[in-house]
Amino acid sequence: MKQLILRDIYLIRKNLLITFGIYAAFFSLGLITILSCKYGNIAKYAFDQEMIHEILNISSAFGILAGIMLGTAVEYVYGMINKDYKCGWHQYLKASGIRPEVEVGVKYISVTIIGIICILTGLGSCHLLKYLSGVDEGIFIKSGVLAKQEGMIASVWFTAMMLVFGAYLSTLEYAYKGKNNIKTDLIKFIPVIVITLAVLITSQILLQDEEACRKLLEELFEKAKNVTLLYIVPIVTAILVNIICYLISVRLVKKEGKRV
Numbered sequence: 001m002k003q004l005i006l007r008d009i010y011l012i013r014k015n016l017l018i019t020f021g022i023y024a025a026f027f028s029l030g031l032i033t034i035l036s037c038k039y040g041n042i043a044k045y046a047f048d049q050e051m052i053h054e055i056l057n058i059s060s061a062f063g064i065l066a067g068i069m070l071g072t073a074v075e076y077v078y079g080m081i082n083k084d085y086k087c088g089w090h091q092y093l094k095a096s097g098i099r100p101e102v103e104v105g106v107k108y109i110s111v112t113i114i115g116i117i118c119i120l121t122g123l124g125s126c127h128l129l130k131y132l133s134g135v136d137e138g139i140f141i142k143s144g145v146l147a148k149q150e151g152m153i154a155s156v157w158f159t160a161m162m163l164v165f166g167a168y169l170s171t172l173e174y175a176y177k178g179k180n181n182i183k184t185d186l187i188k189f190i191p192v193i194v195i196t197l198a199v200l201i202t203s204q205i206l207l208q209d210e211e212a213c214r215k216l217l218e219e220l221f222e223k224a225k226n227v228t229l230l231y232i233v234p235i236v237t238a239i240l241v242n243i244i245c246y247l248i249s250v251r252l253v254k255k256e257g258k259r260v
Contacts (some may be wrong), residue, residue, distance in 0.1 A: 030062025063129035067122025085178025157249025160234035
């Protein structure tokens, strides 16, 4: 299994390097802006302290973008399933006597490893930029406990969503044996589009009354210990969905063997 995991990671190494390169670029932009606000040209030529405060607040958002960018890295592993069918690797593993639990498990273990690295790195970058900026308010939530952890929460939720989305697509890849046509594409992406539109519409409605949205969130998660739920819920949900999709995928691969 170790060799199979290393094989997958090796094949997507360039994609991972590009993703981490983009992450590093966003993080560097945020870091350079913060340093300029404190010691460089922005601090020297800014009109007033309020302007510097706003720039520092915006610069911490680069940590959010960096963390979100890392969340996309897990999708490369899921994309390997389609390629394995097309190049014959899937059929080779079956002929070699590799159990379906191992073949499918390799993909999910690889995703787990990359996902953990992405979440920890995203949390670290968000926290570091927020700490260096010295700004307590968030981009959307201006005060309270949630404001200080806004970026880290956004990073965790996005990575968890990518894990859920990828697990869903992986199950369909095994169900359709890597085939691509209009029918499979519609089945894959229509639910995703519907959910995305629903989230966007809901977000726009809530943002119309930002103060009411902020108060609602603060009432739900008033104490710091309750904010941990915003980290635990998406991670646990992503793990459960991946376990379910793993079991379904194993069953689908076993059925392939019976048909043969």
